Amino acid sequence: RIYIVRESDIVAYNPSTGADRTLSHTDNAEFTEALPVYDGQNLWTGALNGPAFFTPDKKIPGVEIPKIIVTRVLHGTGTDAGTELNPSEITVAGNERHLTVEFAALDYADTGSLRYAYRLDGDTLWHNLGSEGKLKFNRLSPGNHTLYLRSTNSSGHWVNNTRQISLKVEPSFWESWRGTGVILLIILAVTGAAVIVYLQRRDNVRMSEINEQQRRTLEEITRVMHEQAVRAQAAREAEEARAGNTQEPPAPAPQASDYRLESPTIIDEDQEMMQRLLKFLDTRIGDENLKIEELAEAVNMGRTVFYGKIKTLVGMSPSDFLRRLRLQRAQKLIANSRMSFSQIAFAVGFSDPKYFTKCFKKETGMTPSEFRSKNQLSDNDA
Template structure:
């Protein structure tokens, strides 16, 4: 149909686009409802009909519609298909010729997903009682030593269970689905690592398509870790290690505290001393600003703010005010200058404001400080 050539082979379909000269492969791994294609033919309505060993399928451009043994179909033959001039589709089978008109086929029938249930769970190949009927189980917990586990499952209402197809995977361990027939409805796993997994199993619909994982069987599997891998064991071991490390660290800190403290104070004093000198040089200047300090210290306003704040706990402007107040303390103690003179001398333009911030800083007025 169109500009495409369809070819079947033992593993699926190859679709060649003659216009773009590209091709694609379709297999059971990416949606094809059969493992291999025996015969293939188009119909007059733009559909593609093909056969697997026991399946007759049609692709309408969007989805597959399949019929199998439950629809009275037996095995098909290799390369035995034809399209009649009147639109009749023909396939050769083991017991004769299948001939039909596509418009007479009910493609919508029997698409309900079979219900699939757990029928047995084994540990070391021995059935394990789970406290309730297997079909009611949603979660299974085992010890880490129990490292040979088998899930057995079955679909309940497929019309021909002997031709049923299944696929399963253990989420958290397997990336791809494993497809099996009706005589292989079991999955065995060995030496799984402790952790959380989810076992999924699906039974194919009567048309050969697969239901979604939400429509299938899902069982949470929890494999408990050994005691030495549990959280409380890690916590205990971690506590011992942390205790030892803290003891060693405490000893090292005591031995190196004086040196580290001296180094820290030296670095702190070096920067703060530069700030103090610059402020002291301009102390009587009420217009001394942060930009001036930043330029002289060769740092940005933001860097100056961060350094001063980290070392003194005060913003730069508050630290400058503190230096003015400290100088005022000295003048109150060592000179006979009055309060207003001292305020102007340390860079305040309003003696009342000076008195207020002095009280906020030291809990008393300048006059009270001098009397003390």
């Protein structure tokens, strides 16, 4: 064996086994470069505080293998894992995923030289912890894990003292099959509710579109039939005029209050309803956005009932009846005022003067200019 004196310690080396060991001293001697002396029993060395000596071992031991024990286990709440000393299995609750494990190697020759390392499950490399025998885990995944611990001896050599500890990490409620089932049920319920709401809204939109299309179709049919009737009447009058070789002026259109286009028979209730309707129209005749629903509401009727009542009384749809009254009001304004035709069109509820001129000619057989030239009073007459 060979003793190597260094600045602050002595290393005992066995050349036959390759083992070395650092000898500990209680006096914390700092050695000098003075040559050691062996007196047959003690080995003397020079030190700053005077000579120091020790008795060499007759046999240099090999590499010692200290045992690793677990000294303390702390859960995430800071509570002890239990009273069991050096457990081989640790159970971690689902709501406590933070774990601290404290351990130590039983080698007290020189504890300052001990080093620790660990690895978990399938790790292929050891993670060095230094001289602190403490390991902290944050957010362990649920399941079974194996923790491996190892250390050096007091000489600083890594030795084969690996310690295995089983970690059983319980799943939380949401990580269990019950929690997964609840999550799936919630997802299915939300998805089903969303699908039902979507289908209901889609059906409502489709029904609204169908009803609106039917309404427009009905109004268009009514308008076309009325225009055809007007054209047929105009053709008959033109034919009669050619046959009689006369050019009689067209009969003046009835006034807005004269709603009896085909001399219908009106009972008292109808008379009262029509008076309310005409009174309402007299104040709203210039509103281009006036809707049939508003006319029905003004006489306390639903749209369908109102449509049928007007059709029965005046022989035309509410839309045509409203247009007829507007054109009647326009005739008064053309004959009795000097307003421009565009002003008159806007005043009776037409947003497009060109469309107003077209409708006016269909109604009276004359353009607004021709009608004014024929019917407006002169200044002297006025």
